[in-house]
Amino acid sequence: MTDEVLFEFLHMEMVSNVYKEQQSNKMQMDNKDRAACVSVLESMGFRVGQGLIERLTRDSPSFKDELDIMKFICKDFWTKVFRRQIDNLRTNHQGTYVLQDNKFTMLTQLSNGKQYLDHAPKHLAFSCGMVRGALSNLGLDSVVTAEVAVMPSCKFQVVIQKL
Amino acid sequence: MTDEVLFEFLHMEMVSNVYKEQQSNKMQMDNKDRAACVSVLESMGFRVGQGLIERLTRDSPSFKDELDIMKFICKDFWTKVFRRQIDNLRTNHQGTYVLQDNKFTMLTQLSNGKQYLDHAPKHLAFSCGMVRGALSNLGLDSVVTAEVAVMPSCKFQVVIQKL
Numbered sequence: 001m002t003d004e005v006l007f008e009f010l011h012m013e014m015v016s017n018v019y020k021e022q023q024s025n026k027m028q029m030d031n032k033d034r035a036a037c038v039s040v041l042e043s044m045g046f047r048v049g050q051g052l053i054e055r056l057t058r059d060s061p062s063f064k065d066e067l068d069i070m071k072f073i074c075k076d077f078w079t080k081v082f083r084r085q086i087d088n089l090r091t092n093h094q095g096t097y098v099l100q101d102n103k104f105t106m107l108t109q110l111s112n113g114k115q116y117l118d119h120a121p122k123h124l125a126f127s128c129g130m131v132r133g134a135l136s137n138l139g140l141d142s143v144v145t146a147e148v149a150v151m152p153s154c155k156f157q158v159v160i161q162k163l
Numbered sequence: 164m165t166d167e168v169l170f171e172f173l174h175m176e177m178v179s180n181v182y183k184e185q186q187s188n189k190m191q192m193d194n195k196d197r198a199a200c201v202s203v204l205e206s207m208g209f210r211v212g213q214g215l216i217e218r219l220t221r222d223s224p225s226f227k228d229e230l231d232i233m234k235f236i237c238k239d240f241w242t243k244v245f246r247r248q249i250d251n252l253r254t255n256h257q258g259t260y261v262l263q264d265n266k267f268t269m270l271t272q273l274s275n276g277k278q279y280l281d282h283a284p285k286h287l288a289f290s291c292g293m294v295r296g297a298l299s300n301l302g303l304d305s306v307v308t309a310e311v312a313v314m315p316s317c318k319f320q321v322v323i324q325k326l
Contacts, residue, residue, distance in 0.1 A: 006170050006244060009214045013207040014177050021184045044176040051172045081169060 004083060008109060015041060015122050038125040045129025046136070053134035056080060066160060069138050070097050077134055082106070082127075095160035100153070107152035120148040131156060167246060171272060178204065178285050201288040208292025209299070216297035219243060229323060232301050233260050240297055245269070245290075258323035263316070270315035283311040294319060 022037050023029050056076060063069045074086035078101070088100040106123050110116050124146040132144045141161040148154050185200050186192050219239060226232045237249035241264070251263040269286050273279050287309040295307045304324040311317050 009211045010173050013211055048172045048176055
């Protein structure tokens with residue numbers, strides 16, 4: 001119970017620290033500043049995702065194919081990190097995957113009000129990075145983005161980059 | 164297993180991010196810069212400690228006295244956050260406590276070599292803050308410092324500030 005929230009509390013502090021640092025010398029943040037923050041958080045997530053997947057797959061058999069890897073991310077990886085499985089996985093079978101989480105852990109601490117929708121991206125950047133880092137260590141280059149239509153549900157889009 | 168390292172990985176990224184931010188505009192960091200980093204990490208830890216102890220003590224009976232609180236920190240709090248209990252608690256019965264952890268979780272990922280001793284403080288600041296935050300929410304103002312003589316063992320000194 002407490003161990004669970006430890007990660008969320010730390011994540012929240014980290015997000016607010018990154019934004020505070022970026023803002024420290026300015027009156028107001030512009031879109032470029034916000035993009036810089038998202039990028040910092042995404043990179044941190046990337047490295048954490050790399051480290052985690054290494055531990056997670058230590059005793060796993062190798063994967064059959066790309067879809068097999070994505071299923072592992074949706075089940076095992078998601079459960080370990082976010083304490084629930086992805087609710088829905090869709091793919092066009094051409095390297096694009098949509099992972100839907102109806103109650104995304106990193107958003108459940110935020111209020112559900114519509115006015116908080118604008119704040120969602122900063123709470124998703126680290127997680128996008130983690131997924132990208134995990135996939136990268138499994139040999140898949142990808143672009144991972146997230147969008148929120150209704151809190152706290154969240155859709156992650158993974159586009160595998162073919163060489 | 165993986166959940167456990169998630170906190171450590173995130174903590175490590177956070178430490179390195181705070182130092183990178185501070186260093187970004189300089190050739191070299193001086194003591195003042197280092198103190199600023201430690202202070203940022205300590206404050207983040209403080210807020211996380213406050214949040215955690217609130218959850219942790221929700222179903223706990225109230226505490227008898229100061230020593231009772233310190234024992235709770237050494238056992239329950241330490242186990243939840245660092246996955247082990249404090250090995251030794253000493254006090255002068257005048258508000259000073261020394262908590263010894265012979266294998267401190269936040270240091271076990273670092274190499275044991277003597278040359279890494281200099282790096283220890285940056286990995287302890289957040290934890291010191293967490294202890295201070297937890298005590299603060301239990302009604303005790305304190306100063307918390309940590310020192311490492313031999314890795315990965317660590318001594319935390321807690322000095323309760325009487326009014």
